[in-house]
Amino acid sequence: MTTWSSTTLVRVADDYDREMGDSGAPLDSRFGRYLTQHINDLWDEDRTDPKAFLVWAWNVGTGPIMSPGYVRVRPDLGSVRLTQSQEDGRLLVVIETPVQHGQLAQNVRPPYSAMRDWETDRYSYSSDGPSRLQDPEDESKPALLLSATLRLPADGWTLHQPAGKWPVEELLIDDAKQAVAVAVAGINDLAGPRVAKLIGAEGGHW
Known part of the structure; x- marks a missing residue:
């Protein structure tokens, strides 16, 4: 997989997807199983x-x-979603993320002393990037948790054009993987x- 960096927000776990396939066949895909299970959600x-x-x-390929x-x-982001505008149908990227106090410019940081902030989840582990953030464990003190x-x-x-009809599951999987790769x-x-x-x-430092 691609290594996390300050500008890498999403990546595809293709190797893991194949490893977790049921049959172990070259074209087997865990993602494919979920696609076929949710195909009726697609008009x-x-x-x-x-x-x-x-x-x-x-939506199928991400949590939940x-x-x-x-x-x-x-891991340090909240979610990255794709949706379509109800106004004109355009594709929108929606990113939700915690924002720690120290990531704000000095003159706009919260005007409180001893205010708890987002904390690194000490039970999560990432060997190649930032750790997940969580609510502060100490709930006896005030906290101001900002997000954006x-x-x-x-x-x-340039979006991938799906076939629309898939006589075999592998063709649906291929269309979905190509579409997702463009978005990533x-x-x-x-x-x-x-x-x-x-x-x-x-x-x-904007």
């Missing part, structure tokens, strides 16, 4: 719509449906630098 008219198909495949997901979200929602239109992406690359390119400025090394 017939959306099966050839690149945006609707991508949103469906993304798949855990761990075919698409992995960087970043919503970006994905207008410039697009999210890291579009949102990665913005998130890095919010909660990465550049945090507080």
Whole structure:
């Protein structure tokens, strides 16, 4: 898998997906099992719509449906979702993330002393990137837990065109994996630098 970095927000766990397949066959896929289980959630008219198909495949390939997901979200983020605008149907990327006090510019940090903040989850472990954040364990002291929602239109992406009919499961899996791969690359390119400025090394230096 791709290594986490300040601008890498999502990645695909393709090797794990194949390893966790039931049969061990080269084309077996854990993601594929979930896709077929949830195929009825995809409307017939959306099966050839690149945006609707991508949103469906993304939802299937991430939590809470798949855990761990075919698409992995960087542990220090909350969630990375894809949706379509109710206004005009455009594809939107929605990222929700905790924001620690120290990641804000000095002059806009909370005006309180001894206020608890998000804490690193001491029971989670990541050998190649940031750890998950959690509520402070000490609940006897006040806490101010800030979070941000970043919503970006994905207008410039060249989306994968799904076939719409899949006589064998492998063709559905291939369409879904290609659609998701476009989104993973697009999210890291579009949102990665913005998130890095919010909660990465550049945090507080906008």
